[in-house]
Amino acid sequence: MRQNEVKIDEMIEYGIESQTLDFKMEQYTKEHTLSFIKDIMSMANAHNTEDKYIIIGINYIHGIKNDIVGITEKFKDQAIYQNTIYDNIEPQIHFEYFPYQWNDKLLGIFRIHSCNDRPYMMKKDFSTQDPKKALRRGDCYIRRGDSQNNVIRRDLDEMIKDKLKKNKINDEDIQIIFSESKSDEISLSKIGTLDISNKFLDKKAVENAIEDRKGGVPPEKIHPVFETAYNMGISKKTPKMMTLEELEDELEYRIGYNKEIILHETFENYSSKLNFLIQNNSEMPLENALFTLKVSSKYVNIADMIYKGPGNYPTISPYVINPNYHDPYPDVEKIDEKYSIMINMGKIRQHSPYPNLTFEEPIRIFVRNKCEKSEIEIECQINADNLPKPIIKTLKIKVKGD
Known part of the structure; x- marks a missing residue:
């Protein structure tokens, strides 16, 4: 019964x-x-x-x-x-x-x-x-x-x-946790020494190829690293397909190319991807809620965008901006030695069976090797139209060591 x-x-x-x-x-x-x-x-x-x-x-x-x-x-x-x-x-x-x-x-x-x-x-x-x-x-x-x-x-x-x-919303009514650990703490290791090899085509190789072309060297005889780059998916054309103008455009583009590749390797393959969950256990929704995250840049590094890897960059043409494109990665600012990430959550309903995920795309973050702290605090703040004062929660990263 x-x-x-x-x-x-x-x-x-x-x-x-x-x-x-x-x-x-x-x-x-x-x-x-x-x-x-x-x-x-x-x-x-x-x-x-x-x-x-x-x-x-x-x-x-x-x-x-x-x-x-x-x-x-x-x-x-x-x-x-x-x-x-x-x-x-x-x-x-x-x-x-x-x-x-x-x-x-x-x-x-x-x-x-x-x-x-x-x-x-x-x-x-x-x-x-x-x-x-x-x-x-x-x-x-x-x-x-x-x-x-x-x-x-x-x-x-x-x-x-x-x-x-x-109808009063108290601090204890709002829960903020890491989506990965399902708690207010998460363990992260220091990034260590990165194994990023010198496999990428650098601008010097492009310069050499241009000099060879100007000197009358046939396309098929141009520096073999170009063929390697094509086979790896870094270049979308082989030298046989490229005119001298295209090679010169390629040189201009390659000036910042290796930096982007290294950042891609660092943040996509070596860093952690973190997101956060907000649960509203009060008796009313949070109206027009604004979520802000702050953490010291002395101890962690956070990507300000998603860096694309080999095969995702156009060889010749610069990016074409689509006015309808929506970047799912949150805006990351660095102010006074602190990272600040802010996003409008809209209405956060009460007693939802599914907690609210803060970011469409998780942030890329790693603990710096020079960090000597065993614990790093992340300050999370929620402002809303029906909150008399912000709700502030502190989450913790437990540093596992080298």
Whole structure:
């Protein structure tokens, strides 16, 4: 038997009417709509965070064992009751109505839950044959003990105070962790000595090829390193395909080429790729959230872009800028010996089953060899339109050594 069923069984057999429990002998009919509206509203407005129950099919007399009579008429559709409440009360009250078998008796259970938007009140007039019993727009009732009362100023003060408390986002409600380690710590090794060989075509080889071409050397006799570069995918043309102008363009392009290749090797093959997860465990979303990461550049090195490797650079033509191109790598700035990365996260919803990933493309980072610290702190900050002050968390890189 499920825990909730055990609770319902105990209420049926031993329960007494209270702030969270009421009993009725019969289902609410059209003639009892006014009573139904007041009962549901009063329960929802009660100063209690627990689920509230109205159990149908019990003749309750205080001080005497509950008389379980059951429901003999047709069981009413939940939608009828829900439409009545939705049409007459604001904001929306969350409740359900379902059949429940107790031995040989059929009972009806109203469960009123998630009442975190009090006060609930009439949004329009509800007329009856007796004008004195009519409900007016703005009427508001609350359950105290086993009775219903009009809401008074003290009740409203308590409801507003409770709502503000629930809507406040505290530091402990927001969790920021490394996506790779699923914790606020991660271990990284120092980068060590890089094994980047001198296999790449340098600008001197291009200069030699140009001199050979100008001196009348046939294309097929030009320096063999060009063929090697073509076979490696670095050059998209062999010397046989290139004119002298193309070779001169190639020389201009190669001036910075080797640096790019080395940076590619360093950040794509030797560094770590880090991303971060944000979980919002509060009762409200973070609106227009801005995530900022800061870490000292004395201890780590972070790539400011994704450097392309062999085969990804055009041999002759410079990059053609596509106005619709979106670079997924975050903007990395270096200010006062600190790396700073900032990204707009938009709305970070509460209690999402999937934590929010901060970056589309993880940052490339490595610990410098000269770093003597065993621990490096990363400061993470979240600003949002509905945060009175930023939320700051500190994550740690554990340096594993050389």
